Amino acid sequence: MRKNSSLQKRIFKSWPLYTMLIPGMIYLIINNYLPMFGILIAFKKVDYSVGILQSPWTGFSNFTYLFASNDAYIMFRNTILYNIAFIILGNLLGLIVAIALDTVKNRFFRNATQVIILIPHLLSTIIITYIVYAFLNEQNGFMNNSILKLLNMEPVSWYNTPGPWPIILIIVYLWMSIGYTSILYYSTLIGIDKTFYEAAVVDGASLWQQIFRITLPCMKKTIIILLILAVGRICYSDFGLFYQVPMHSGLLYSTTQTIDTFVYRALLEQNSIGRSSAAGLFQSVLGFVLVVSTNLIVRKVDAESSLF
């Protein structure tokens, strides 16, 4: 009884602190929690005239409708394959750049490099689309007019040809993200104790031995964690990269459609809320399961780095 009253006292005494939490709580409820319950829309046939709450339940028909079409296969395949390519190439390149940054000793050069390769990370997808357009535009683009001409190749109608887009999007992604990933790796790299290297050199270790026996093992934790966290987000994609950069060209769906672009198109362009919300629910639930399970793995690897 006594303990209880002291708790009440503490709660009462802290009332100003609770009032501070109110605006944030309201925002989280509106922006995050209401939509969480809203995923149940996927089991409804939305009828705007009666409102969403009054719309009839339809069971799994939205899902059977979604998976009956070829769309589901294409968007899941694209989302996952692109993510695998991004994870492998992005991290590999990031590591190589981080090691290179560590090797060069000229401080001005190193800082300038870091700052410049980070610029693309600063740009909006719209600006990146303009840049890609300057390269790929059929009539005036740099590719058709300069590079392909130099190689004596026929001009390509890029925005109508799905074939090259996996390569284009991977290049654009790497261009956008390389500064970011390399800085992440570099910040752990500089934390490695320099005496390890000194001792290794005394023992006659070669350059490659230093990289493979000291640098990489010391970075193992960071690498594993970044990989696992990326796997946890494998059914999400950068909407802008897949929707805006290919200029939402319908002819490119086979290689540019991902879950996120499908959800947007079905919702706002085709007004097909059923299929859109079914795909969205799939993404949310799968994403949740993956994030939680990958986090459990991270906690096994290194309790300090897990999100929870």
Next chain:
Amino acid sequence: MITNNKVFIAIQYIFLFCLVIMAVIPFWLLISSSFTTEKEILESGYSLFPKIVTFDAYRYLFSVSGGVLRAYMMSIIIAGSGVFTCLVLTILFAYPLSKQELPGKNFFAFFLFFTMLFNGGLVPTYMVYTQLFHIKDTLFGMIIPGLLMSPFSVIMVRTYITSNVANEIVDAAKIDGAGDYRALLSVVIPLCKPIIGTIALMSFIGYWNNWTNGIYYIQNRTDMYGIQNYLKTVLDSVNVLQSQISGQVGIDVKDLPSMGIRMALAVIGVLPVLIMYPFFQKSFIKGITIGSVKG
């Protein structure tokens, strides 16, 4: 690592130099295209080194600048009010969470944290905002959804407060008669300036570069578009630009350097961020490294 292998070091320098070039060339193409004459673009495409440098695109742009200027102003209004509200919400939420002894602290922390694990996705979010709160075609649609408070920033601020603001200082202020709000305002916030700067910067870039809220929540009131959505509209169809310009006296639409003008627009769109970048690059890099692996 330690090495005297000159060849290896030289290779690393060359490798990084190539990366720098590759990061810059696409920009250079954008900029040089905006200075190329329309005739040259139509004959030989966008090029890295135009034969004749011209300011035509910019001249046209400024003579009809209504659209751009307005979008610029909107972006500034949206980002300004967004960043301010974001800071208020973030700091107010982070401060109580930094108090170890606050009853129910774990509940609030989990309430925040759970939003990082699970989200409803676009459809329910869109429905909540448009059907429940009716923010379609209002300025709130550009400011509120998604961007106002990020759990990552809250965690960053909370961690900063717990590790950099000693409890004793806050307690001393309280003994002097300050309430929680007073202590937050005159003791904690001044001590948290570096992290607040980083958060403000991240939030500003988030707002400045955002275009998805525009396409989700703005349907008819395109006058509320910020610079990114304006740029998107012009890229999607050059007719938009032509129809704007044909209303102007003394300009023949046929002469419009439509290809160069698009690139000039993009240059103007990135300019503010690029000009400011050298000044904020340090806190930008810091924001990336602390907000990354462990929030």
